Amino acid sequence: MAERVTIAQVAEEAGVSAMTVSNVMNGKPGASEETRRRVTEVAARLGYRPNVSARNLKAGRTGLIGLVALDLTSQYGLEILRGVADELAGAERELLVNATYQDAVRETERIEFLGRGLVDGVLMIAPVLEDKTVELLRRRNLPCVIIDPRRLDVALPRLSVDNYHGMRLGTQHLIDLGHTRIAYIRGEEDLESTALRYQGFQDAMRLAGLEVDERLVAECDFSYTCGFRTASRLITEHRPTAIVAGADLMALGAVDAARANGLDVPTDFSVVGFDDLPQAAQTFPGLTTVRQPLHDMGQKAARALLSLIDGQQLLMDHMQVGTELVVRNSTAPPPGDARTGR
């Protein structure tokens, strides 16, 4: 449908060779001012734009970066995406997002597809990374950086967050406030981060001389809905004074569950999340949570990928970024505790 104006047409119309048009359009030297002006004028008049396929075919590269995400429907991936986009904006590269929408099988297909010369490199957010996908990336020698891998044993350049210490931080905050009956909501079991965060929780408790009551620990997918339901159950059955959730959405569900059970947050009940999604701040009262520097992660990963594409070796194959406790208004000393939180 779209009528294409080719370089040949411009050349003919301007009375020069295609080569000259090419040079002028690319700002190459070696063309008289007069020719340059004429060519520019004709190109504009005809609405000529170089065809990317032809150019890529010739150049063997595309200037495009592909981003593959299992699920781009949460703010989590989007914050990372923004970081990537910001970093790439200054690098004359375009970003193509090719999401897979909760379909692990398609993940390999996406890599397959992007790796056929469509992009120069790939970023993946929290990919499943089945063995054959890794194998594919290997064989094609396609530059790639994994952000927040689900499995840590994958031998590809990757960037993850310090889940263990992050969760120790969040748990310690509640302990410092005087809580002892602290419940924990785990995230999805197929992520190693779920185990690491839980480990951080456990260690923080143990080091404070507190026992981890197994009945106060529950599993959940990462959703608000499941967080609400699970927290509701924990609260009615076991009466903890606080909950730590492995992700903000679940924490927000827990806040509302407490409310639905007639508890005021934070006066009667405290909640700590993990992520620091925009929603954590945009809620009343603000959610105390462990911040992952999502935007930073996107930037760092993009920068690493650009080095790889330039043929440089990365200093470290496994990059890690730290976390930070963000105290808002979902946490306070437990009811009946006189202290103001030392």
Next chain:
Amino acid sequence: MAERVTIAQVAEEAGVSAMTVSNVMNGKPGASEETRRRVTEVAARLGYRPNVSARNLKAGRTGLIGLVALDLTSQYGLEILRGVADELAGAERELLVNATYQDAVRETERIEFLGRGLVDGVLMIAPVLEDKTVELLRRRNLPCVIIDPRRLDVALPRLSVDNYHGMRLGTQHLIDLGHTRIAYIRGEEDLESTALRYQGFQDAMRLAGLEVDERLVAECDFSYTCGFRTASRLITEHRPTAIVAGADLMALGAVDAARANGLDVPTDFSVVGFDDLPQAAQTFPGLTTVRQPLHDMGQKAARALLSLIDGQQLLMDHMQVGTELVVRNSTAPPPGDARTGR
């Protein structure tokens, strides 16, 4: 970096011509079982994948659809995106998302870029559409469908929602519950939908014999934060019994503002939103709102674009979809009103 295996290498290794390899790889008839097997085996062993640039150059099409959005950071655009993705999944076409991140100037660039033969057609979500962008789409004759245009006077195929009747519906709901002092929070002023929704609000009020108090009408961007702040002000200064917001995020801000001012929702104060984002259901209490069929809109727009690409004329240049009132728990009769909401 990525070492490319070409069709020629496969042909040589398999002892056949490139043409035969091409035919086998594309499942074309006319190749003996024996040859077919040998070629397939060699291709797999060498890790051969057809180069998309070359293929596109030859074919003059790419099988790709571009999606341009000013801002993909809200669930609004993402829900539409899912609809688009679902529709395209069954059409052997890939979706490339190329977001512009709140930078109106880049919108034209994105179209420019995608229109250089990278994609066969473009979908735009709530674009600014400066005149030169429209002109560009025209000249390139690039198939395009606009979803939720900011201006309604653009002569391009487009899909919008019935904002006017939707807001009448939402307002009427509060009127039916017995509210008379209803505040209204407008969205951004550069969208025609903002004016249309407000018109719907006004007409619903007038037809019920209620006066629209100008002091109860405020402007806002579409954010939670602004909704919170604005609602807070309206509540303290003018004591309405309900608020209608031109978007869910603002409505959620209003719910929390009511709470922050010691009012219970919905007992003391009612809130109605517009959109029905996932958050509207995932909050406590659920938000009563006017539903835009976002997923549907994405599907419809994608389907229309595919027809255009196939060279068909659209039946209507301006498609419109309806809305629906979703009653949850953020609305009730005003305090002091004995009825249960007839």
Next chain:
DNA sequence: CTGTTAGCGCTTTCAA
């Protein structure tokens, strides 16, 4: 059933 030719639109190389 298989191979040869030609060309998609562009740019690198080299010659004029």
Next chain:
DNA sequence: TTGAAAGCGCTAACAG
């Protein structure tokens, strides 16, 4: 300063 030739990797059209 400009242009001609060649080829990037693939496939439609035709020939064998």
